[in-house]
Amino acid sequence: MPAEHYYYAFGLRIRSxxxxxxxxxxxxxxxxxxxxxxxTGRASPQDLEANTFDFGDDATFMCWPIVxxxxxxxxxxxDIEPTPDVDPAWLPFPLLGPVFSILLHKRGALVLHxxxxxxxxxxxxxxxxxxxxxxxxxxAFIRAGHQLLTDDVLAIEFSDQGALIAPGFPQLKLxxxxxxxxxxxxxxxxxxxxxxxxxxxxxLTSGFSEQKIAPSRLFILERGSKAAIERLDPIxxxxxxxxxxxxxxxxxxxxxAEAGHLANCAKFASMVEVCRLEVPTGLxxxxxxxxxxxxxxx
Numbered sequence: 001m002p003a004e005h006y007y008y009a010f011g012l013r014i015r016s017x018x019x020x021x022x023x024x025x026x027x028x029x030x031x032x033x034x035x036x037x038x039x040t041g042r043a044s045p046q047d048l049e050a051n052t053f054d055f056g057d058d059a060t061f062m063c064w065p066i067v068x069x070x071x072x073x074x075x076x077x078x079d080i081e082p083t084p085d086v087d088p089a090w091l092p093f094p095l096l097g098p099v100f101s102i103l104l105h106k107r108g109a110l111v112l113h114x115x116x117x118x119x120x121x122x123x124x125x126x127x128x129x130x131x132x133x134x135x136x137x138x139x140a141f142i143r144a145g146h147q148l149l150t151d152d153v154l155a156i157e158f159s160d161q162g163a164l165i166a167p168g169f170p171q172l173k174l175x176x177x178x179x180x181x182x183x184x185x186x187x188x189x190x191x192x193x194x195x196x197x198x199x200x201x202x203x204l205t206s207g208f209s210e211q212k213i214a215p216s217r218l219f220i221l222e223r224g225s226k227a228a229i230e231r232l233d234p235i236x237x238x239x240x241x242x243x244x245x246x247x248x249x250x251x252x253x254x255x256x257a258e259a260g261h262l263a264n265c266a267k268f269a270s271m272v273e274v275c276r277l278e279v280p281t282g283l284x285x286x287x288x289x290x291x292x293x294x295x296x297x298x
Contacts, residue, residue: 002037004028009096010104010155011166011212018080022092022201023169024210033103035078035095040071045083053250060102067091070099075107096169101153101246109155109166110264111246114218116149116165117141118209122297123165125154126277127244128221133279133286135172137221139182139202140286144294147209148172153246156215156268163271165215170208173199181283215272216297220244224278227288229296237274241265 007014007023014023016035043052045065054061063069067090068082078099082091101111114127115138124141126134135151142148150168157164174182179189179202190201220232220240232240242248242265275296279289 006031008210009167009169010100010109010150010153011157018088018091018095020092020096022096022171022203033076033078035080037080037082040069040079040081042069042071045069045081055102055250060106062094062099062102064094067094070095072099072103072106075103078103097153098246098250102250104153104155104166105247105261109157110163110241110261110268112154112156112241113152113244113246113249114154115151115172116154116215118147118149118211118213119216119294119297121213122216123149123213124293124297125165125215125218125272126221127218127240132221132223133178134221135174135199136178136182136283137279137286137289139172139174139178139184140290141293142172142186142204142207143182143184144287144290147207148204149209149213156264157212158264158267162214163268164212166212167208167210170204172202172204174202175199178283181286215268217293218272218274219277219293220275222276222278223281225280226278227280227285227292228278229292230276230278232274232276234269238266238269240274241269 002017005016005019006026006028007020008026009023012032014033015031017037018035042061045063045068048063048065052063060072067086068080071079104111114125115134116123116125117138126137128134149165151172155166157166186206187202187204
C-alpha cells in the first residue's frame, strides 16, 4: 500500500503518496487535495519529446519528459507519473511551481509569480522579471527579522472581506552568491541536485508565517543605483499585475478563463498599492532597499 503523507500549504490540507519535505506536515484527516503516484492515463513522459501542456475543461495534463507527467483532475486530485529512473527529488520542482499554480488558479485564486513577506501586521509582495531578485530580496527581509509568506508562487484569495495572501511553505530558492551573502542562520541548504543548476532550496527552520494576511504593497523590482520607491498609476498597476500573474505564461484563453482572470487582476490592482522598487545593484547594498520599504510601510 502506498505511503500516506499529510501536509498543509496555500490554505489546503494535502494527502500525498509522494514525500514532499518542502511542505509543513499536519495530522492525518480530511483533505482538500489528493496527490497520487501512478499512470496518468495519458502519454507516458518518456514517449514525449517536448514539454506538453493540455488544458481541458475538467482535467489539465502537464508533462516535462525529463521529470514526469502531472494530471490535474478537477481541483481535488493530482496524479503524478514519474519518468523512469528520475530522482524523486526533482518531482517537487514542477509540482510545487507550475502545477500548483494551475491548481490554485482553478480554485479561484489570483496566482502571481512573486514572493511575499509579512512585516508586522502588514505584508509586501515582490515581483519582477527573471533574475530580478525576488527570492533574494525576500531573504534580506527574513535576515532583518521579518517572516516569509511564500516564495515564487503567490496565491491571492478573494472574499467579501477583501484579498488575503495564502501562505505557501517555508522555503526559498537562492543562487549560491545570494545564499552566501544572506547567510541566513535559520535556513538549511538542500544539496545541489546536479552541476550547473542555478538555484537550490533553502528550508527555513523559523521565520515563516502560517497566517493569512491582507496584501499591503506590491513592489515591482528593478536594479538601479539607489533604493527608491515610485507609485504606479492605476493603468500601470493593472498592467503590472497582469504581466506577473503566473497564468499568463500558459495562455489563459486555452483554459477558457481569460475574463475571470482579468477580473481578478483588476480587483487586486484596485485593492493594493502597486509600486516600483529600485534595488541598488550589489548584494552588499540590498539592506538599503529593506530599510526603504520599512520606512514606507511605517
